[in-house]
Amino acid sequence: MTENSLESIKSQVISCTKCELCKSRKNAVPGKGNQNAEIVFIGEAPGRSEDKIGEPFVGAAGKRLTEALEEAGLSRDSVYITNVVKCRPPDNRVPNQKERETCRNYLEQELAILKPKIICVMGNTAYNSLLDGKDITKNRGRFLEKDGKLYFITIHPAATIYNQELVQILKEDIKTLHDKLKK
Ligand code: URA
């Protein structure tokens, strides 16, 4: 049942034309990962590599995320990874409110099916969309409860690409997250 439902969201996303982003995308990018995942990671939107392949976090940012996960003892296969919007915005601009709202239902369905123990929002767009937050630099590393769900806030892996200090911060945060899960 679970698998079917995630599969059903996937097929809806792949053929979705509900917002403008469908016009410029090559491939829509549904969430991907373990159907029994205890943690769901949420990024902003697909980038060029993701748009090309149709899978989340497969480019440079994805490599950083995978490294941080592995260093914390979490394999990519054990988690579920998705985005606020499932199609790449032109020139990687930040998805606007209308696009986020139009795509929202897919994310909500993913979370409703997976019922993860922790929802990890990565970067300002996810933080703002799900928790109405801003200033990720100040708030990262924190847990937050909202509407009976437990969230963890961290930076976007893409931010670490040209900033070595942030590589360590992301790794620290993912470790904090994994430690909480083990308790
Ligand atoms: N950045 C994101 O926010 N999501 C991806 O899937 C890739 C890069």
Ligand code: SF4
């Ligand atoms: Fe549909 Fe979301 Fe893609 Fe817009 S971004 S076309 S709502 S899947």
